[in-house]
């Protein structure tokens with residue numbers, strides 16, 4: 001029987017009641033990261049500021065922590081600190097999205113929010129679902145209040161994409177510019193080359209394919225979750241490439257996630273600069289950016305990695321994965337820097353300043369922040385027995401213990417001159433910003449309680465305990 005929205009809504013309600021009971025005894029429940037109320041979370045979607053609230057929609061499988069059919073979950077916040085869990089926004093119940101309401105983005109205009117997303121359809125039959133048997137449709141949900149869609153429709157199906165495309169064409173990111181609308185879609189060609197398709201529209205509903213963004217030499221077989229924006233005078237193409245050949249500590253994860261500077265016009269002639277990874281940790285993928293009302297370009301990434309061979313013990317508590325903290329982006333000296341948004345300073349509680357001449361030990365808080373100005377030739381930062389960040393001979397190594405890593409071992413990053421380290425720890429995550437956000441390492445980890453942070457090196461810094469964000473819950 002086809003599940004109706006009402007039946008699914010009731011099932012989600014029941015799953016959330018069970019999850020609520022587990023929360024109180026959950027050592028890994030995050031304090032200041034968005035996580036699913038129950039079930040599985042992946043990509044952030046439809047990020048925007050609309051009528052006095054930030055909106056974070058997200059890929060959500062509410063009934064299965066190991067990923068089942070995909071819905072759009074939803075959080076709102078007036079300040080990125082106090083959050084409200086809103087009702088599920090999109091259900092996979094229409095003929096154009098029956099096998100998942102996949103990723104997409106928000107366009108805010110006048111009195112409405114336009115949410116473009118991918119409707120995933122798997123046709124019954126003996127198909128490979130890459131070159132045959134799958135529909136990846138561009139769909140549009142329009143909402144006036146941001147809480148419930150007022151309409152939902154199919155805009156583009158696979159026959160509207162260039163003829164050399166496989167069935168994998170998805171994740172529309174839409175924006176307005178020069179009086180027109182633009183959409184970028186992630187794509188896999190029939191020859192297994194990852195690229196992006198650019199579409200243009202006069203009216204938000206009718207779209208014409210106008211350009212392709214690709215590298216001269218193939219860079220992976222599929223580019224997911226694209227984003228294109230101009231920041232501090234530089235055009236940037238962000239995407240999550242799959243199947244990229246690893247080299248010199250780029251591409252250590254099963255899939256990558258990064259950006260190219262774009263020179264020229266994304267609608268016509270252009271060249272792409274060198275690809276840089278956005279993050280060198282274990283768990284960061286499918287980031288999406290949006291503009292805050294004060295003009296900042298903020299990014300949120302999924303703190304997870306598809307098809308990774310490491311795992312998360314939170315599945316025992318019936319949830320899996322979370323979002324990164326929101327980060328403010330800038331283009332500085334040829335790199336995209338990502339810094340924790342300034343709002344997070346309001347979570348700071350006790351502050352402790354410290355000097356490290358050779359070694360210092362600090363109490364470890366379940367939720368904590370540490371900023372360290374490095375003055376030495378090498379540095380080691382140990383978080384109990386669970387994690388170690390070491391910088392030596394121009395190389396950073398993040399290593400996790402067997403008991404904290406759940407299959408995560410070590411990751412590397414080249415940094416010739418380490419000026420500073422900024423660390424954010426939550427109950428089950430670690431985010432490390434290097435050199436004012438020039439480089440980042442993001443990872444889930446599952447620490448033991450009551451440990452300390454040990455620093456071996458030379459420098460000084462500050463250490464804070466952080467209080468949790470507030471979460472209100474709307475059924």
Ligand code: FRU
Nearest residue numbers: 043059070102103224225286
């Ligand atoms: C990236 C991704 C997207 C897709 C979504 C489905 O993690 O594979 O390309 O739209 O997840 O959940």
